[in-house]
Amino acid sequence: MIDFHSHVLPGMDDGSRSVAESIKMMEASLDQGVEMIVATPHFFPWQEKPDDFLARRDSAINTLPQFSSIIRAGAEVAYYDGIDYSEEIERLKIDDTDFILIEMPMTIWSRRMLEALHTIEKRTRLKVVLAHLERYVPFLKKSDHLDYVCENFLIQVNADYFCNRWTQRKALKLVKEGAVDFVGSDCHNMTSRPPNMGEAYQTMEKKLGIKSVCAFKDKQKKFLEGGQIYER
Numbered sequence: 459m460i461d462f463h464s465h466v467l468p469g470m471d472d473g474s475r476s477v478a479e480s481i482k483m484m485e486a487s488l489d490q491g492v493e494m495i496v497a498t499p500h501f502f503p504w505q506e507k508p509d510d511f512l513a514r515r516d517s518a519i520n521t522l523p524q525f526s527s528i529i530r531a532g533a534e535v536a537y538y539d540g541i542d543y544s545e546e547i548e549r550l551k552i553d554d555t556d557f558i559l560i561e562m563p564m565t566i567w568s569r570r571m572l573e574a575l576h577t578i579e580k581r582t583r584l585k586v587v588l589a590h591l592e593r594y595v596p597f598l599k600k601s602d603h604l605d606y607v608c609e610n611f612l613i614q615v616n617a618d619y620f621c622n623r624w625t626q627r628k629a630l631k632l633v634k635e636g637a638v639d640f641v642g643s644d645c646h647n648m649t650s651r652p653p654n655m656g657e658a659y660q661t662m663e664k665k666l667g668i669k670s671v672c673a674f675k676d677k678q679k680k681f682l683e684g685g686q687i688y689e690r
C-alpha cells in the first residue's frame with residue numbers, strides 16, 4: 459500500500475522532530491504493510507522560498523538512507539492567492555510524478571479558487587491532488603461544490619477518516635463512489651498522530667471486501683511503478 463501523505467522527515471515541520479522518531483515512524487509504517495511512503499512536509503510559500511525548502515527536504519531525506527528506496531519526495535503545498543501563476547509550482551510536485559498535493563484553506567472555497575486549481579493543471583503538466591478532503595466536506599456541502607470537486611480533481615483522504623468509527627461510514631461511501639484516489643496517514647509522530655495506514659486498510663477490507671480493496675490498490679499501482687499518467 460502507498461501512504462500518500464506523511465510528515466516523516468525529521469525537523470522539516472510540525473512532524474517528526476528527530477531522526478530517531480522518523481526511524482520509528484518508518485518502521486511502524488513498514489510493519490503495517492506500507493510499500494511506499496510519500497514524504498509531504500508542509501510548504502508555506504509565504505514563509506520560505508522553494509529553493510530553501512527543497513534543500514532542507516533533500517538533507518532530511520539523506521538522514522534516512524536505509525529507507526531511500528521507499529520514500530518519495532513530495533510536499534504539502536498550502537494554497538495561496540496567485541498559486542495558479544507561480545513559476546515555481548512544478549518544482550514542488552511529488553518526485554518523478556505529475557502530482558502535486560495541495561492543502562486548501564479551512565473556509566468555503568470560492569469559484570475563483572476552483573478555477574485556480576484548473577489553471578494549475580492547464581498551465582503545467584501537473585495533476586492536482588487535494589489533501590485530506592474530509593476536512594472540507596462541511597464547507598463543500600454548504601457551497602454545493604462537493605460533487606464538482608470529487609469529479610474534477612484527484613482526492614486524498616486521511617487514514618483517520620476510516621479508523622474513526624464516527625466517520626468511517628462516510629469514508630467508505632466516498633471509496634464506493636470512486637471519489638477517493640489516495641489514502642495517506644498524515645502521520646506527524648508516534649504519539650498523537652502515528653502511522654495508521656494498516657488500520658485504515660483493515661477497516662476497508664472488513665467493510666468492502668478484499669476484492670474491492672485490491673482493485674483500489676491496483677488503481678494506485680501505476681503510481682507505485684513510477685507511472686506518470688493516472689486515470690480514474
Ligand SMILES: [Fe+2]
Nearest residue numbers: 463465534644
Ligand atoms: Fe499534512
